Amino acid sequence: MAQAVAHLNIIGFRAAVAALEDPFLRGRPYVIAASSGGRALAWDVSPEGIRQNIQPGMPLAAAQALVKDLILVAPNPAACHRANEVLEKVIDRYAPAWQNDGAGNIFLDITGTQGLFGPPADCVCRVQHEILDRLRIRAALATATNKLVTKVASRAIRPAGLIEVRPGDEASFLSRQNISLLPGMGRGLLRTAAATGIKEIGEVALLSPREAAALFGKGGPSLRINALGIDSSPVEGGERRIWSRRDLPEDIIEGPLIRAALASLVSEGGLRMRNEKLGARQLSLAVVYGDGLEVRSSARAREPLVLDRDIFAAAEALYAKTVERRIRIRSLGLGLETLGPLCYQPDLFEVQDPREALLQRAADSIQGRYGAGALRRAMALEAPAESGA
Numbered sequence: 001m002a003q004a005v006a007h008l009n010i011i012g013f014r015a016a017v018a019a020l021e022d023p024f025l026r027g028r029p030y031v032i033a034a035s036s037g038g039r040a041l042a043w044d045v046s047p048e049g050i051r052q053n054i055q056p057g058m059p060l061a062a063a064q065a066l067v068k069d070l071i072l073v074a075p076n077p078a079a080c081h082r083a084n085e086v087l088e089k090v091i092d093r094y095a096p097a098w099q100n101d102g103a104g105n106i107f108l109d110i111t112g113t114q115g116l117f118g119p120p121a122d123c124v125c126r127v128q129h130e131i132l133d134r135l136r137i138r139a140a141l142a143t144a145t146n147k148l149v150t151k152v153a154s155r156a157i158r159p160a161g162l163i164e165v166r167p168g169d170e171a172s173f174l175s176r177q178n179i180s181l182l183p184g185m186g187r188g189l190l191r192t193a194a195a196t197g198i199k200e201i202g203e204v205a206l207l208s209p210r211e212a213a214a215l216f217g218k219g220g221p222s223l224r225i226n227a228l229g230i231d232s233s234p235v236e237g238g239e240r241r242i243w244s245r246r247d248l249p250e251d252i253i254e255g256p257l258i259r260a261a262l263a264s265l266v267s268e269g270g271l272r273m274r275n276e277k278l279g280a281r282q283l284s285l286a287v288v289y290g291d292g293l294e295v296r297s298s299a300r301a302r303e304p305l306v307l308d309r310d311i312f313a314a315a316e317a318l319y320a321k322t323v324e325r326r327i328r329i330r331s332l333g334l335g336l337e338t339l340g341p342l343c344y345q346p347d348l349f350e351v352q353d354p355r356e357a358l359l360q361r362a363a364d365s366i367q368g369r370y371g372a373g374a375l376r377r378a379m380a381l382e383a384p385a386e387s388g389a
Helices: 013-021 047-051 060-066 077-092 120-135 147-157 170-175 187-195 201-205 209-227 255-275 308-322 354-370 378-382
Strands: 005-009 030-032 071-073 097-100 105-109 140-144 161-164 242-252 278-289 294-305 329-341
Touching (some): 005 147, 013 030, 013 077, 030 047, 077 097, 105 147, 120 161, 147 161, 147 170, 242 255, 255 308
Antiparallel strands (some): 005 105, 097 105
């Protein structure tokens, strides 16, 4: 039996949620932005804004120059979190494993569910209708045999619709798609492709590994494999993963600000994990550069990570291993994975610094009483304004 994977893509997820919260926004051009000065960026854009040539990631000043009556809307993490909970409840009914980045992109592994919900296309059609019914949000859904092809397919039909790429048709489907839809093609590589006249994904697939490396650098051979529709990455189960995400109000490269953003992500994810009495044996990190290229990596821990101090040390080491380019960072995501239950007995922290353990318990207790974020480490105070988890 061929693997069946689906990708759900909600374009402008934060903008869509904002319109649900405030009906006044419907039909108007608006952007989600955390600040209005300096190098501030438009995080998400309403459909009316996109029709007036505003794009996510555009400098806010440029967006305001295009649309004089542009409405600025502050991020609403709580509303996005509520919408994500609804999405996950719907998806959990149809997919044994799913992977949610918290920003409107969800992969579903629906292999073996045909007996319950019919062929993959019928299954994702059910998902689409239920999301529209419960959230009043239209989504693009695609189904294929792997994650990469579904991601390209859902982007090809966005902002809404449904498409199925049948087994064996992966390469032929990708061949006529615009090169900008191929994962891994950042702005720099797109400029290289444009200079050489490459417009479609199929033209990358026709390159030899040596030609791909010569044209696109050391990542060229991987791009060629992607262009052939080959992808063996699994859909990571979402039920045992705590994911925190920060979209920065402006692209940054300064070390202290990066560390502050990481510390804030660790504090947020660590609190949620400890509240569920869990420990993490693996961390994953997602970094989006200012040119749109995303890189991911993960690392396993020898012992379960519980305290923020230990999680931060592991996250900082993972960041150093992951980020190799001297380019500003637009977004950071931190996942606490391979979670296992912990019994909060007095001997839990015996092998660690008892003072740090007591401090962590006190901080968690205060945040449990007064809300997450009531206490922050001094390092995290420099962190730029954050978006939803």
